[in-house]
Amino acid sequence: MTHSYTSHILWTGNRGTGTAGYRAYDRTWNIAVPGKQVVACSNDPLLGGDPAKMNPEDLLLSALSACHMLWYLHYAADAGIVVTGYEDNPEGVGEIGPGGAGRFVSAVLRPRVTVQAGTDLAAAEAIHHRIHQFCFIARSVNFPVSHAPEFVVQA
Known part of the structure; x- marks a missing residue:
């Protein structure tokens, strides 16, 4: 099965003389x-x-993080793990090579997941390790993506 996505990109930077x-x-x-x-970009x-x-x-970094989050919430619901809050502060590391060409060399996702009291935190963390097998964005990038989750247990 295939999926199709569309977008429209419109350059807004012409100050009157174009690329003169x-x-x-x-x-x-x-x-x-x-x-x-x-x-607006x-x-x-x-x-x-x-x-x-x-x-x-x-x-790109935001899409990677959001994809991970959506899969995490899906698998948590399937596992009976009640997530009541989720936020992430991902970091992408880029490099500029000879000639000025840049690329991402790695990304670290740092999700902070709030779960109900009594949650099996080992099971909650294990979900993070499964996601890159399915996340559309993570499977599409050519750099390593790691994660360093933090869990907050709701009182």
């Missing part, structure tokens, strides 16, 4: 998916982008 010069245009664009809110601030807007690296 390297510094003559902004590195901004909108992501528009039918029926969803538009996301920019290049990485290191490359002249607007630090107030999401950049491709932010989006």
Whole structure:
């Protein structure tokens, strides 16, 4: 079975002269998916982008984290583990190679999962180890993704 995804990318950085010069245009664009809110984006601030807007690296790391979260919640529900809160502060590590080409070399997900009192924390942690077999995003990237979960037991 296959799935199809669509998006519309619209460059918004033309200041009136287009790409007449390297510094003559902004590195901004909108992501528009039918029926969803538009996301205003920019290049990485290191490359002249607007630090107030999401950049491709932010989006990739966020997608990786969100995919992990959704699978975690699914498997927790199946296992009878009641999750009452979930947040993550993932970190992606990138490198710039000779010639200026960049890439991610690793990512660490740091989910903070709140569970009900009496939860088997070993079983709750074991779920994290299964997810990369199924997460669409994690299975699609070519760099290692690890996780360092923290559990909070709800009183």
